[in-house]
Amino acid sequence: MNEFGQLFQALKEAISNDNFVKLTLSKPISKSFNLPNVYVRLVNIKNQKQLQFTYRYNTNDQTKNYTVDEACEELETLLLEKFKAATLFTLESDLLVMISKKKKVSYRTTAPSFKNKLPEIHDKPKEKRINLSSSYLQFLGITDKNNKVIPKMADKYRQINKYLEVIESLIASLDMNKKLQIVDMGSGKGYLTFALYDYLVNLKGYNVSITGIELREYLVDYCNDIAKKSGFDQLNFIAQRIQEYDNDKIDILIALHACDTATDDAIYKGLMAKSELIICAPCCHKQVRQQVKGREQESPLLKYGIFKERQFEMITDTIRALILEKFNYNTKVFEFISSEHTHKNVMLIGSKSSKKKDIESIDKKIESLKELYHIDHHYLETLL
Incomplete structure (x- = not known):
């Protein structure tokens, strides 16, 4: 034809x-x-x-x-x-x-959506994303002296593997020939931060630097010590509030399990820096839920406490995704690891797009959600 x-x-x-x-x-x-x-x-x-x-x-x-x-x-x-x-x-x-x-x-x-081609290998063997002999795994207590995964850390090991698999698919659309600045906000003990650095720098050979932002100073000292002993010279951790971090050069913004509105603070930093990728695993959705406390809701779904909690988690993250779309990001929300391993298992992804979004339509969706559930405001809106 x-x-x-x-x-x-x-x-x-x-x-x-x-x-x-x-x-x-x-x-x-x-x-x-x-x-x-x-x-x-x-x-x-x-x-x-x-x-x-x-x-x-x-x-x-x-x-x-x-x-x-x-x-x-x-x-x-x-x-x-x-x-x-x-x-x-x-x-x-x-x-x-x-x-x-x-x-x-x-x-x-x-305009093109991709900057890199997909691999052409047929029946591609499962790629090794974690080198079990890496010293950071022992320092973090994931493996023993024989480079074997410690049984009680098996769930964490699976989570790291899945996380790297997700990251691998996301960076396929980025230009990895230039140096990329990655900022991990709310890095905690650094399990995923160390694994990401080792994977990108030592296994893939990419030119990246990673900064972990963490409020608890003892964890920052702990992680910086492991980074030094592991020879990860482009990985460092800073003791600071997410709101206070001042850097407009963030190519990839990561915020995994940053509590409540700290996720919004991190997304805001990514939006202001026009990051290529914004990767979040939201946690502790309290802001919207507390705002509507005591207000009568028409939906029978909100009659029971456990359903109410889950519903407002979904509403909170849906509004986050819509706000990202307003700023020309393509968004995805998915379960990145089975809930049997961790209940903090939803990942929200924003990837920068060159295609303009219908802002008026997105605003209507946000307002209709807020009106339906009697929500005055979403914290991320106030930051913007």
Whole structure:
């Protein structure tokens, strides 16, 4: 079909010019297909490049590999019969393809979403993200003198692994060829901070510096001592309140389990610094809940204490995500580790986008949430 000629030509040129990132199909024609998306990436099989289709069914994933010509035929079939949209991501631009009900095809080109390509290895072996022989693990009490994980620290070890996996996927869109300044606000005992430094600097070879911000001075001294003994010379910890930290050069802002409004203070710092990434795992959602204490709520969900607590946690983090969107961030909220390991398991991610957001629409969503639950203000709004 000639209508897809522009897509197929752009796809072949991207592969030929070595700037193809991925291709996605979305907006299924019917929910009855039970196939919300198809993802296409480049794989290298026996030194030959092929396109791997991952069919993301509701109940399972299925993968098939095609030559470029075969892939074009499959794409044409899928776009004619099952999907209304496709996006071709390259390092130069994004090509958006829309198919109307009458099968009219339209195109739109936008700024690129990715700065780096995806790996082309087929059946990629599970990557080693933690070097068990690293001395910081012993200093922190995660491993013993034989470099074995201490049983009672197994949950923490799993949490670190999952955290690094999440970080790995997030930095794929960043330019890692330049030096990046990472600030970890509310770094605590530094488990994740040390692991991140070791992974980025010693395993991946990236040029980064990491600063941990922590109010408790004894923990700052403790962590700085371990950093020195481990030879982590671009990692340092500062005893300071998040609100008092003054640095407009923050490429990646991290705030994991910063209590209550400290999460908002950290997000505010990231927004003011125009950080490429803002990564939060919110904790102790008290500000909104205390604000509505004693006010009668119409929703039956809020009749019971435990539901009320969970509901206002979701409202608090939803407003945070919407505020990030107002500042041109793409947002995601997900469970980054099973609740059997820790109940502090929700992660809120904001990644800087070049695409302008509909601020008026976002403001209406925030105001409707506040009106529905009788909320006067969200703390992050007052900072901004």
